[in-house]
Amino acid sequence: MVVVGGYLGAGKTTLLNRLLGNAAGLRIAVLVNDFGEINIDAALIRTRSDDVIQLENGCVCCSIGDRLVQALAEVSDREERPDLLVIEASGVSDPMRIAQVGMLDAAFRLNAVVVAVDVPQLQAHLEHPLVGDMVRQQIGAATALVLTKCDLAQAPDVQHALQALRGLAPRAAVFRALQGAIPMSVFLDEADHSGRSAPAWLRGPRGSGRWQSMAGGAPLHEAIGSFSFRSATGFHKQRLKQVLRNMPGGLLRAKGIVHVQGEADAQEFHVVGGRVRVARMPAVTLSAPDQESVLVFIGCMSPDDRAQITRQLESALAA
Numbered sequence: 001m002v003v004v005g006g007y008l009g010a011g012k013t014t015l016l017n018r019l020l021g022n023a024a025g026l027r028i029a030v031l032v033n034d035f036g037e038i039n040i041d042a043a044l045i046r047t048r049s050d051d052v053i054q055l056e057n058g059c060v061c062c063s064i065g066d067r068l069v070q071a072l073a074e075v076s077d078r079e080e081r082p083d084l085l086v087i088e089a090s091g092v093s094d095p096m097r098i099a100q101v102g103m104l105d106a107a108f109r110l111n112a113v114v115v116a117v118d119v120p121q122l123q124a125h126l127e128h129p130l131v132g133d134m135v136r137q138q139i140g141a142a143t144a145l146v147l148t149k150c151d152l153a154q155a156p157d158v159q160h161a162l163q164a165l166r167g168l169a170p171r172a173a174v175f176r177a178l179q180g181a182i183p184m185s186v187f188l189d190e191a192d193h194s195g196r197s198a199p200a201w202l203r204g205p206r207g208s209g210r211w212q213s214m215a216g217g218a219p220l221h222e223a224i225g226s227f228s229f230r231s232a233t234g235f236h237k238q239r240l241k242q243v244l245r246n247m248p249g250g251l252l253r254a255k256g257i258v259h260v261q262g263e264a265d266a267q268e269f270h271v272v273g274g275r276v277r278v279a280r281m282p283a284v285t286l287s288a289p290d291q292e293s294v295l296v297f298i299g300c301m302s303p304d305d306r307a308q309i310t311r312q313l314e315s316a317l318a319a
C-alpha cells in the first residue's frame, strides 16, 4: 500500500497517472478520495474504471473514515488481490491518518507515504493562516517528498523549498518530478521504517491521529467548503478561461471536466495558485462525462462568492 498525499493541486493525480502509465504487468488498484461532492480525480485517472474505488464528498481521514475501512476490506477480500494499492488522499486530508487506518488491516503493508509538494506555492502555503499547519503536517507525514512544478520555479525558490522541507521532514527521501515522473521503486520498495526514511509517527506508537488543524478555533474542514456547477450546454472557451482567471480570493482550488464550443473532445481544467490550465482530456481517460460539464470549486467562499461564480459561469456558456 502507498498513500499519496499533499495539498490541493500539488500534483497527486499527475503522479498517479505517471505510475499507472509505467506499471506494465503490475495490478494496481487505486482508491481516490476527493473533497468535493463530485470525484473529479477519479474521472482523471487513466486506468480501467474497475480498478478505481471512489470516495467523495468528505475527507477519508475523518468524516468518511468508515468508508475507507470498508473500501480497504473490499480490496483485501478480492479473490485476486492487486499487487499494489495506491490511496490518493484529498488535498486537505492527513496522509498519516490514512496510513494508520491502512496498517490496521493485516492484508496491507505500508510501502510509502508519498507527499507531493508544489514548489512555486510552498512558501505561500506555509504562510497561509488557514492551511499552513495542515501543509506542515502533510509534509511531516512523508517517507518520500516529491517536489513538483520545479519547471515553474526559479532555482533559488527550489533551494528555499529544499531547506524548508529538510526542517519539516528531515528523514524523508526527496525527489524532483517533472509532470509526475519519479522512480517506480518509491512506490514498490518497502520503506525502511526503522531507518532514514521513517517519520517519527511510524517509528513511535500510533497517535490518536485525528486531523486537528484549526482555523480560528474551528476544525479545518468546517472552514473549507466546496460546491459544484453542472451544465449540459457547452462553454465558450475564452470566456470560461476569463472567468477562471478572476476567482474570489477565498478560492483554493478549482477543477473539472468541461465541453467547449467547437471542440469534439472533453477538456479538463485546473485552477491552482492563480494558474489556469485548460487542456484536452487524453483519450485513455475513461470516464469523461457525456456532454455534461462538471466543475468543482474548493475554498473558503461566502454564499455571495458562490452566487457570483455561478452567475459568471452562466455568462460563459455558449449561446
Ligand SMILES: Nc1nc2c(ncn2[C@@H]2O[C@H](COP(=O)(O)OP(=O)(O)OP(=O)(O)O)[C@@H](O)[C@H]2O)c(=O)[nH]1
Pocket: 006, 007, 008, 009, 010, 011, 012, 013, 014, 015, 041, 090, 091, 116, 148, 149, 150, 151, 152, 177, 178, 179, 180, 253, 255, 270, 272, 277
Ligand atoms: N508545470 C507543471 N505542472 C504540473 C506538474 N505536475 C502537475 N502539474 C499540474 O498541476 C495541476 C494540478 O495537478 P493534479 O495532479 O491534478 O493535482 P492534485 O494534487 O491531484 O489536485 P487535487 O486532487 O485537487 O488536490 C494540473 O494542471 C497539472 O497538470 C509539473 O511538474 N509541472
